[in-house]
Amino acid sequence: MSAPVSPARGVYQEATRVLLRDSVLDAVRELLTERDWSRISLTDVAKHAGVSRQTLYNEFGSRAGLAQGYAIRLVDRLVDHVDGAIEANVGDVDAGLRDAFGAFFVDSAADPLIRSLLTGEAKLDLLRLITLDSAPVLDWATTRLTDVFRNSWVAAPAAESAILARAVVRLAMSYVSVPPEPEHDVPAELAMLLAPYVAVVLARRDAATGGDHGGTQTG
Structure with missing residues (x-):
């Protein structure tokens, strides 16, 4: 032995x-x-x-495994952006989500693998990585982001943190292959879409615990 x-x-x-x-x-x-x-x-x-x-x-x-490893590092940056934006906007979920989406979109636009995906000849292996074969990448980011929402000042319950994390990850990644329209403030629009859900979750949390965790702003 x-x-x-x-x-x-x-x-x-x-x-x-x-x-x-x-x-x-x-x-x-x-x-x-x-x-x-x-x-x-x-x-x-x-x-x-x-x-x-x-x-x-x-x-x-394999080469596909290498691309997946690169994609996981890309979504790690998404989680890091959300973590940093949430901590930089204590009590303001709307601003936190807006800043996080905005930073990720800028990051993605500059990433050479994403630029390679969007230009030149079709690359089915990369496209599958963020569509049909995206489950491992999405699951990894969702797990990490769930912990962010649970352990930051948001302190949302586990189930609601997971719901929010899945939504943020899937929305962010959907814009990788189809970049945000320049005539729209997409980060602000996504924040407006998600912040009311967070406000409801936190109101229920505070009602259940009888405490005030700092309050939230949603716009």
């Missing part, structure tokens, strides 16, 4: 894996500034990241 892995060793191994994934995904991003996704091979990525092709296969499995 093999010796058990110590907690310290486990933490080190996970940190090493995170560093590897970040290095590889950074390499993909850098390559995408030079050429289209359709012209990037796993060999190109491995060479640019300074790792072996086998290491790349072991971590991501």
